[in-house]
Amino acid sequence: MVNLLNYLKEHQQQMEDTLLRLVEAESPSNDKKLVDQCGVVLQKQFEQLISGQVDVIEKDEVGNQYRFTYGTGSEQILILGHYDTVWDQGALPIRKQDGKLYGPGVFDMKGGLTVTLWAMKTLKEAGIVGNRKVVFLVTSDEEIGSHHSHELIKQEAKKSAMVIVPESSISPKGAVKTQRKxxxxxxxxxxxxxxxxxxxxxxxxxxxxxxxxxxxxxxxxxxxxxxxxxxxxxxxxxxxxxxxxxxxxxxxxxxxxxxxxxxxxxxxxxxxxxxxxxxxxxxxxxxxxYPLERSESVFDLYLQLKEIAASHGYELEEGASGGGSDGNFTAGVGIPTIDGLGPVGDGAHAEHEHVELENLAYRAALIAELIKRNMD
Ligand SMILES: [Zn+2]
Structure with a gap:
């Protein structure tokens, strides 16, 4: 059996490459052309790493949206992300310093997209499949209200046993979000x-x-x-x-x-x-x-994550956010949703936006192991 965390640590450089490619393809929500270009990069990454099923949901006013599938089960686990950012092209320089990558959308939430792709890659390499397939839904208008995606999000959520949202974590230690107002x-x-x-x-x-x-x-x-x-x-x-x-x-x-x-x-x-x-x-x-409430099933997901983190040698905390995310929609239709699974970092929507590169492997392993536990 492949040790998932070790596998990811061995691929640190490739993970950083994935993240850098996504950040370099700037994607301000209101610029369809740019967002679509980033979507192509995202799709290529998925095809190269996982080569599962790709559905492109074409949109006229905002960037195209993607449904990436791994596995073939009849039930599903949903991972929900967005690849648009709040940054106009060229507004924020990309730079690597002291083990951190700074740049537009790196924390909110291209870091989260990167660890999700690598979590799926790891499951694939380890040959882990189950009754539940993994559907990674990536939208393009979260930062401007999700008007072109919230119906799709709710539809996919209703088909799912649980929802993982790799949105930015809570700084500074990367706590996950078990509650959103x-x-x-x-x-x-x-x-x-x-x-x-x-x-x-x-x-x-x-x-x-x-x-x-x-x-x-x-x-x-x-x-x-x-x-x-x-x-x-x-x-x-x-x-x-x-x-x-x-x-x-x-x-x-x-x-x-x-x-x-x-x-x-x-x-x-x-x-x-x-x-x-x-x-x-x-x-x-x-x-x-609607709020993401800290229900018993949400708390149970957190406890599973805490246990996985402990096995990797660190303590994973939980917290609440006053802000909303697309996770509010999935929680609103009654599906257990755990949010804030993106890598450790800081500065969403701010000039010091960054993620800690060394954390990518840990976060991807966390997601991969949570999926592995819940695949049947
Ligand atoms: Zn976000």
């Missing part, structure tokens, strides 16, 4: 009755006054203990100091930890009472991503 996006629109502020102010109905009452009311749902935050990111309204405001609006970002909270918040926000009956109040929007 859900996100709700809302806009409150209030229409009032405009009049002169001096002549007959009480004949009017101020949209701004109503908006203020609304905010004071639903902010009561903000609850630090329970992990619910409600942020009114922008407000606007009114036309002049001496006019009772005809219109006002607010943009609202809501974060929460459980599906139950999501439903409670959506209900409370979409069904607003009106404080001044002469105004009309309309809340638009809704839940954008």
């Amino acid at each position: 859900g996100i709700g996006l809302f806009q409150l629109q209030v229409r009032g009755v405009p009049v002169h502020a001096g002549i007959n102010p009480w004949d009017g109905a101020s949209a701004i006054d109503e908006l203020a009452l609304q905010i004071a009311d639903f902010k009561k749902l903000d609850d630090r203990e329970k992990g619910i935050s409600i942020n009114i990111g922008t407000i606007s309204g009114g036309t002049r100091k001496n006019v009772v405001a005809a219109y006002a609006e607010a943009d609202i970002d809501v974060r929460f930890e459980t599906k139950e909270q999501a439903e409670m918040l959506e209900e409370a926000l979409l069904n607003r009472p009106t404080f001044n009956e002469r105004t009309t109040v309309e809340m638009l929007g809704g839940i954008n991503r």
